Amino acid sequence: MYFSSGPAELSEIPEDYEPEEYEYHEHPITRFIVRHMTTDYQENYEKMCAKIALETEKMEWRQKQKMVNYLMQERGDGLYYYIPMTPTEVIDYSPKSDPDQ
Structure with a gap:
């Protein structure tokens, strides 16, 4: 792989040529980073x-x-998600004298 030692220079480009993204950068190190380390x-x-x-x-x-x-x-x-509930008639809501009762 050849890297130029100087800044990028303008030259004639063919009609059907589409430059790569890295070719827009002037410095060779920036070109290398853009070409090989980014998308x-x-x-x-x-x-x-x-x-x-x-x-x-x-x-x-x-x-x-x-x-x-x-x-x-x-x-x-x-099958669907159905959990049968305890009827409210069987629940004892009376006050308890003992928590374990």
């Missing part, structure tokens, strides 16, 4: 879009799961 804007954008798509998919699955649980409970056609 470019397009890659960061695509990572962000992938994260957004994943979170959107998770949200949709949660909404579907919530709707399924609701419909199962309403229609009584499957």
Whole structure:
């Protein structure tokens, strides 16, 4: 790999040439850091879009799961989360003389 020892110089560029991100920096050390140790804007954008798509998919699955649980409970056609409660008639609310009673 060849590094130029001086600052970047302007020269003629072909019509169809698209410069890399690191080529915009003047200093060779900055070029090296940008080229080998950071990610470019397009890659960061695509990572962000992938994260957004994943979170959107998770949200949709949660909404579907919530709707399924609701419909199962309403229609009584499957297992749903039901905990039988103790009837209030059998609970003794009278004052106690002893906490262990």
